[in-house]
Amino acid sequence: MTDFHTPKLSRRSVLKGAAATVTAVGASTLGAPMIWAQNIKDVTLRQFGTGVSNLNEVGKKVKEDLGFNLEMTALDSDAVTQRAATQPDSFDIADIEYWICKKVWPTGNLQAMDVSKIKNYDKIVGIFRDGKLTPESTIAQGTAPHSVGFTTGVDGKEFVAEESGWMTLIPTIYNADTLGIRPDLIGREISTWAELLNPEFAGKASILDISSIGIMDAAMVCEAMGEIAYGDKGNMTKEEIDKTMAIFTEAKKAGQFRAFWKTFDESVNLMASGEVVIQSMWSPAITAVRSQGVPCVYQPLKEGYRSWGGGIGLSKSLSGLELDAAYEYINWYLDGWVGGFLMRQGYYSAVPETSKNFMSEDEWGFWFEGKPAQGDITNPFGKVMEKAGAVRDGGSFQDRMGAVACWNAVMDENQHMVRKWNEFIAA
Amino acid sequence: MRNLLKNRNVSGWMLASPLAVVLVCFLVLPIAMIIVVSFWGATEFSIYPAFLFDNYAFLFGSPVTYSVFFNTFKYAVITWGFTLVIGFTVAYFLAFHVRSLTWQIALFLLCTIPFWTSNIIRMISWIPFLGRNGLANSTLISWGVIDEPLEWLLFSDFSVILAFVHLYTLFMVVPIFNTMMRIDRSLIEAAYDNGASGLQTLTNVIIPLTKPGIMIGSIFVVTLVMGDFITVRFMSGSQSANVGRLISNDIALLQYPSAAATAVVLLSTVLLIIAVLLRFVDIRKEL
Numbered sequence: 001m002t003d004f005h006t007p008k009l010s011r012r013s014v015l016k017g018a019a020a021t022v023t024a025v026g027a028s029t030l031g032a033p034m035i036w037a038q039n040i041k042d043v044t045l046r047q048f049g050t051g052v053s054n055l056n057e058v059g060k061k062v063k064e065d066l067g068f069n070l071e072m073t074a075l076d077s078d079a080v081t082q083r084a085a086t087q088p089d090s091f092d093i094a095d096i097e098y099w100i101c102k103k104v105w106p107t108g109n110l111q112a113m114d115v116s117k118i119k120n121y122d123k124i125v126g127i128f129r130d131g132k133l134t135p136e137s138t139i140a141q142g143t144a145p146h147s148v149g150f151t152t153g154v155d156g157k158e159f160v161a162e163e164s165g166w167m168t169l170i171p172t173i174y175n176a177d178t179l180g181i182r183p184d185l186i187g188r189e190i191s192t193w194a195e196l197l198n199p200e201f202a203g204k205a206s207i208l209d210i211s212s213i214g215i216m217d218a219a220m221v222c223e224a225m226g227e228i229a230y231g232d233k234g235n236m237t238k239e240e241i242d243k244t245m246a247i248f249t250e251a252k253k254a255g256q257f258r259a260f261w262k263t264f265d266e267s268v269n270l271m272a273s274g275e276v277v278i279q280s281m282w283s284p285a286i287t288a289v290r291s292q293g294v295p296c297v298y299q300p301l302k303e304g305y306r307s308w309g310g311g312i313g314l315s316k317s318l319s320g321l322e323l324d325a326a327y328e329y330i331n332w333y334l335d336g337w338v339g340g341f342l343m344r345q346g347y348y349s350a351v352p353e354t355s356k357n358f359m360s361e362d363e364w365g366f367w368f369e370g371k372p373a374q375g376d377i378t379n380p381f382g383k384v385m386e387k388a389g390a391v392r393d394g395g396s397f398q399d400r401m402g403a404v405a406c407w408n409a410v411m412d413e414n415q416h417m418v419r420k421w422n423e424f425i426a427a
Numbered sequence: 428m429r430n431l432l433k434n435r436n437v438s439g440w441m442l443a444s445p446l447a448v449v450l451v452c453f454l455v456l457p458i459a460m461i462i463v464v465s466f467w468g469a470t471e472f473s474i475y476p477a478f479l480f481d482n483y484a485f486l487f488g489s490p491v492t493y494s495v496f497f498n499t500f501k502y503a504v505i506t507w508g509f510t511l512v513i514g515f516t517v518a519y520f521l522a523f524h525v526r527s528l529t530w531q532i533a534l535f536l537l538c539t540i541p542f543w544t545s546n547i548i549r550m551i552s553w554i555p556f557l558g559r560n561g562l563a564n565s566t567l568i569s570w571g572v573i574d575e576p577l578e579w580l581l582f583s584d585f586s587v588i589l590a591f592v593h594l595y596t597l598f599m600v601v602p603i604f605n606t607m608m609r610i611d612r613s614l615i616e617a618a619y620d621n622g623a624s625g626l627q628t629l630t631n632v633i634i635p636l637t638k639p640g641i642m643i644g645s646i647f648v649v650t651l652v653m654g655d656f657i658t659v660r661f662m663s664g665s666q667s668a669n670v671g672r673l674i675s676n677d678i679a680l681l682q683y684p685s686a687a688a689t690a691v692v693l694l695s696t697v698l699l700i701i702a703v704l705l706r707f708v709d710i711r712k713e714l
Contacts, residue, residue, distance in 0.1 A: 078679035085473075085681060107473070203578055209665045211680075252666070259582045259664020270664075274560050275581070418680055423491045425676075426498075426668035 040068050043325045048073040049095025050080055053173050053310060053347075057380065058338055066332055068325050076263055077210050084109060084313075093326060094313045098145040099212060099408045101169050101313065105148065105159070110313040112151045112166040117327050120334040123351045128171040128309065129163055133401055142216065142234025142407030145171060145309040169311025170330050171350035173342050176305035176400045180271060180281030184295045193217075193224035193303050196278060197251050206270055206279035207248075209260035211421035213408055216306050217280040218244050220405065224303050234409035238416055245420040249427045260425065271296055283346040286393070291383055298393040304405030305394075311350075343367050344380050348397060370396030458694070465687035474683050482688035492673075492689075496696070499669040501584075502659070503652045506591040510648050511641065513592065514599025518640075519633070521600075522607035523615075535604065538597055550590045550658055557581040557589075582664030590662045595651055599644035606640030607633070642708045646701055653697050 047054065047070055054074040062070040073091075075083065081103060084094045088109035096104065104110065115121045126132050131139045131146035149171075150164045151157070159168070181190050186201075196205055196217075208214050219233040222244050230240055251257070258276050261267045268288045270276040281298070289296040312333070314326050332338075339349025340358030344367065349355045356364050365371035370392050377386040394400045411417055468477040486492050517538065525531045541549055556562045557580040564576040579585055610633065618628045634641075656671030670693045677686035 082679065082681055206664075257664075257666065259666060262660075262665060269554075273555070273558050275558055419489075422668075422673070422676055423489075425665065426491045426495050426673070 039321060040066070040325055040328075042068075043322055044069040044071060045092045045322065045325060045329065046071045046073070046090070047093040047095055047312070048075060048080065048083060048091050049310070049312075050074065050077055050097070053095055053342060055341075057341065061337060062329065062332070065337070066325070066328055070329070077213070088315055089317055092315050092318050092322060093329070094315065095172065095310060096169065096313060097308055097310045097408060098148055098169065099143045099308075099410050101311070102143050102148045102159075102410045105151070105168055106157060108155075108157060109316055110168065111316045111318065112154050112156055112168055113170060113314060113327075113330070114154070115163075115165050115167055117331075118167075118170065118334065119331045120351045120354060123353055124171060124334070125348075125350055125352065127174070127401065128311075128350060133398070137402065140307065140404040140406055141230075141232045142409035144407050145174070145311070149311075169313045170334070171309055171311045172333060172338070173347040173349060174307065174309030175283050175347050176307045176394070176404055177280070177282060178301055178305050178394070179278055179299050180267075180286050180289075181297050181299050182271065182274065182277040182295065183297050185274060185277040190278070190299050191302050193220040193301050196221045196280075197225065197247070197256060199254070199256070201278050202254065202256050203258055204275075204277045205256050206259055206261055206267075206276040207257065208267070208280050209262045209425060211418050212410060212414075213306075213308075214260075214280070215241070215244065215417055215421060216406055216408060218248050220303060220306055222247055224301075233406045235411045236413065236417070238413055241411075241413060241417050241420050245424050249424050252424065252427055287346055287379065287385055291379070291385060300394040300400075300403075304403045305400065306406050306408065307401070307404040308408040341380050344378075348401065352397065366390070366392055368397050370394075370399060461687045461690055461694075464684055465691045467684040467687075469682050469684045482685045485685065486688050486692060495668050495670055495673055498667060499653055499671075502587060502591060502669060503649050505588050506595065506652045507645060507648050509588070509592045510596045510599040511645065513596050514603055514644060515637075515641070517596070517600045518603035518607055518637075521604055522610075538600055542597065546594060547657065549594060550661060553586065553590055553593070553662065554581065557586055582662070582666060584663070584667065587659055587662040587667065590658050591652055591655070594658065595648045598647035598651065602643040602647070603637055603640040606637045610636050638708045639710050642704055642710060645704060649700060649704075650697055653693065653700075
């Protein structure tokens with residue numbers, strides 16, 4: 001017992017009381033979680049992230065299954081980046097996207113995770129490990145999760161290409177994004193990203209005002225229009241950025257856009273109220289519109305999807321009992337309940353096979369395999385989403401995740417891009 | 428010691444010092460900090476102390492800055508015009524048409540009822556009202572006034588200014604009403620006795636005497652509109668920008684020095700406007 005590390009003396013650890021701390025240190029060195037099962041009830045982990053996966057239901061279930069408290073704070077992507085980069089002591093667990101990780105990791109505010117402590121590591125989908133969904137897949141453009149998923153050691157600052165055993169983020173959820181449309185108001189086939197700037201939808205289109213994601217949607221559109229041929233949409237040159245924004249500024253001035261949205265709720269309201277008939281959108285927003293009885297389709301497009309992935313990272317200040325609790329939480333996260341919960345909202349979980357245990361056969365068939373629903377498909381809150389016979393937009397997991405054209409990304413010319421994006425918004 | 432305390436100068440300083448300390452801590456120091464940071468440098472996620480003019484150079488070198496400042500002035504001027512006319516009319520009605528004090532107080536309180544909910548809620552509630560399929564459009568269509576929904580009602584300069592006027596008119600009503608109540612009624616009677624018409628009384632007696640109230644209200648409205656960012660973002664559907672949004676975008680992207688530089692320029696502009704306004708009326712003398 002000489003080599004145990006002293007937990008950092010923080011206000012919280014002091015408050016927990018000396019007895020608890022001593023037991024905790026003992027337990028973590030012995031690696032016997034059962035011993036500290038008593039103290040873990042006092043642990044509170046503070047998690048923050050984007051609204052998509054920061055759900056109170058998860059916090060409740062953690063309390064039930066694991067016994068400790070999980071406090072959730074939901075913020076928008078910019079605020080998440082800001083907090084992860086500047087306030088490492090304000091959180092224990094950061095639920096961030098991989099492109100945010102690329103920005104935040106070099107600040108050293110997060111610690112890498114030892115995959116030997118992750119029970120289901122081997123079952124994590126290939127996208128997050130070697131970048132390939134199947135051995136034949138090609139890796140899409142942009143910040144592919146595996147490229148920022150591994151580092152050299154617990155304090156590693158550099159990303160490494162191979163599976164090093166030290167993960168920056170444990171993948172939690174991901175999805176393939178495309179355009180959302182109102183089929184009832186459009187009344188014809190939509191098959192390409194270029195339709196976003198089709199003058200037919202003047203005053204009825206929208207794009208999201210989060211520069212790093214918006215620029216990708218814009219690039220998908222410009223490429224589909226045949227206006228620009230990109231070297232790498234995930235890492236554009238200054239000229240490519242300028243050209244892309246010029247096309248969008250022109251469209252904006254011509255009144256193409258009804259509004260820009262920044263939060264999930266805004267996108268739902270724009271679509272449900274009919275202000276907008278075609279816009280960049282996130283999968284659960286489609287579900288939210290549909291659950292209001294308004295037809296809305298997550299339209300698969302021939303150019304493919306713009307994909308994103310999120311994961312949870314640990315604050316560098318986590319140690320001792322809290323760090324153990326965090327690993328416990330990660331293992332629980334990958335164990336299927338959360339996966340099932342999220343998959344029934346249209347996301348994918350990092351370990352689909354465990355999620356399957358928490359979904360009915362019909363739900364699994366509908367959400368994952370792209371099969372027609374046998375009966376009513378309900379969301380995790382019990383609301384009917386789809387009637388029997390419905391098929392998921394875009395089909396199966398393989399069809400959707402196999403058609404990813406680009407990952408959300410941070411570019412080398414990020415600052416230039418942000419400035420151009422601000423000009424576009426102000427134009 | 429006793430003699431020292433008796434000294435009028437010293438006791439005067441000591442009486443003033445609590446306020447001075449509060450103002451220095453919570454007003455002067457933060458602003459000084461903003462000015463200092465505006466010369467710092469920034470990388471993508473950190474800021475470092477330096478003495479650079481980069482932030483200002485970029486700010487003054489970008490055409491976006493000028494168009495955004497122009498936009499901000501436009502909102503401020505138009506909102507000021509509307510709130511002044513509406514605020515003055517309401518205050519005039521309350522002060523001179525409503526005779527009983529009870530009713531004056533009751534009606535005045537009525538004006539403040541919207542303030543029982545938050546600013547943001549009052550603003551957002553316009554969105555479903557003005558939308559393409561909103562209450563305003565569907566009512567106009569059912570009356571046969573229009574055939575097609577009016578697109579410009581929402582997510583336009585119109586909706587931004589509407590929200591501003593709605594949110595800030597009370598800031599005009601209150602000070603104007605306040606000064607109007609202090610006007611000696613015999614002055615108005617004297618004006619009538621001397622044969623002044625209603626309009627002449629208004630322009631030669633009431634308006635000059637309410638100038639301080641108008642000025643205070645104007646300062647409120649102008650500073651509020653110039654410093655706003657959330658109303659512009661929501662009511663324009665993120666399509667228009669004002670200086671406040673420029674700053675909030677910078678902060679969101681962790682570009683604090685650049686945000687500070689913009690804030691310094693905005694602050695100077697607003698102070699300049701207030702200085703000009705105060706040239707017209709010596710508030711201290713008139714109050």
